[in-house]
Amino acid sequence: MDLQFDPSIPVEAATTPPAVWYTDPRVLELERRNVFEKAWVAVGRADQVAEPGRYFTGDVVGNPFVVLRDESGKLRAFHNVCRHHAAVVAQECGKARELVCPYHGWTYRLDGSLRTAPRMGRMEGFDPKEFGLPPISVATWGPLVLLDLDGYAGGENNPRDLAIDAAPLIGPLDELGFEHMRWVERRTYEMNCNWKVFVDNSLDGGYHVAYAHEGLAEGLAFDGYRTELFERSAIQVCESSGADERLGEKVVYAWLYPNLFINRYGRMMDTNIVYPTAVDRCEVVFDFYVDADVPDGDDLQEWAAKRRLRKAIGASHVIQNEDIEICESTQRGLGSMSFRTGRYSSQLERAVHAFHWMLYRDLSCEATSISSESPRGGSV
Structure with a gap:
């Protein structure tokens, strides 16, 4: 299919990608193979696997995974699919x-090797050493765990290092204590919109905030809103107006392509990881953190800190529900026969344009092999 997007046109003259980017299941399939399976994708937190034997599971675009810490303390990740008949092996976390x-009792060690395969002793050509769980490249960055599903992010001829992708963000986030935050809560939101609608909304330079988030808008000084773009990431910074103490002096919104947002404000940080679940649905996982020195106990000072924390998380929940409403409205509009493409605000939406350029770069290598017809629906 023709992606109908020209990345060489500057943002001042460019049109946005056509609606089919958000409604055609074949675009989602292109994204599965060329974006999510070939990039460092955030999947969870390092504290979830702090001890040997601890594990958590998940799914990225139809690929079940398990992340664990083995007996020696080494962090590992595997495709969570039994080598017998493909049943999912590990469940949830623990x-x-x-x-x-749970299907036929095949048992794997924490290094992924097959320990036992019941009633397989007389099979010809069956070597248990060749039937371990397929490994996945895994890395940590600050409190986060990221996976490279195909083991060679960026493709066989273009290996990518997480440190290179994240390099422009490391300095600014380190200055804000990114490495030393304490996790406090997780919230998961299901949204009836394409995953890119959520990303577009989050990268629009605060354009929508004054209209969709009146409460948040009061706390921000938009005249100083600035955006820095990098090869596979972006940082948006906005000074606080002083009207909302939870925001501190400024708010920093960092984004790592394709699906990770890191938002730092006041004594808090939240991370947002968005996963496509269908062409018109996505899941967004919010993890909330506080500075490590914020009190955590039972005395009066600690109780007051917890009260401020609950208030801040509650405010974030209100903002997210407002975003859900506007993103789902946008998805409905993208399905209209009247809408094909739109325009960018060159003053505010340069990061959105950069995101679309990155997607085009990753999708265009394979897109020409697909028919230009545009069916709707589909899931991963």
Whole structure:
């Protein structure tokens, strides 16, 4: 299919990608193969696997995974699919000495190797050493765990290092204590919109805030809103107006392509990880953190800190519900026969344009092999 987007046109003259980018399941399939399976994708937190034997599971565009810490303390990740008949092996999260498939009892060590395969002793050409769980490249960055599903992010001829992708963000986030935050809560939101609608909304330079988030808008000084763009990331910074103490002196919104947002404000930080679940649905996982020195106990000072924390998380929940409403409205509009493409605000939406350029770069290598017809629906 023709992606109908010209990245060489500057943002001042460019049109946005056509609606089919958000409604055609074949575009989602292109994204699965060329974006999410070939990039460093945030999937969870390092504190979830702090001890040997601890594990958590998830799914990225139809690829079940398990992240764990083995007996030696090494962080590992595997495709969470039994080598017998493809049943998912590990369930949810927990602590285990080994991973046992619930279907036929195949059992795997924490290094991924196959320990037992019941009633397979007389099979010809069956070598248990060749039937371990397929490994996945795993890395940590600050409190986060990221995976490279195909083991060679960026493709066989273009290996990518997470440190290179994240390099422009490391300095600014380190200055804000990114490495030393304490996790406090997770909230998960299901949204009836394409995952890119959520990303577009988050990268629009605060354009929508004055209209969709009146409460948040009062706390921000938009005249100083600035955006820095990098090869696979962006940083948006806005000074606080002083009207909302939870925001501190400024708010920093960092984004790592394709699906990770890191928002730092006041004594808090939240991370947003967005996963496509269908062409018109996505899941967004919010994790909330506080500075490590924020009190956490039972005395009066600690109680007051917790009260401020609950208030801040509650305010974030209100903002997210407002975003859900506007993003789902946008998805409905993208399905209209009247809408094909739009325009960018060159003053505010340079990061949105950069995101679309990055997507085009990753999708265009394969897009020409797909028919130009435009069916709707589909999931991953």
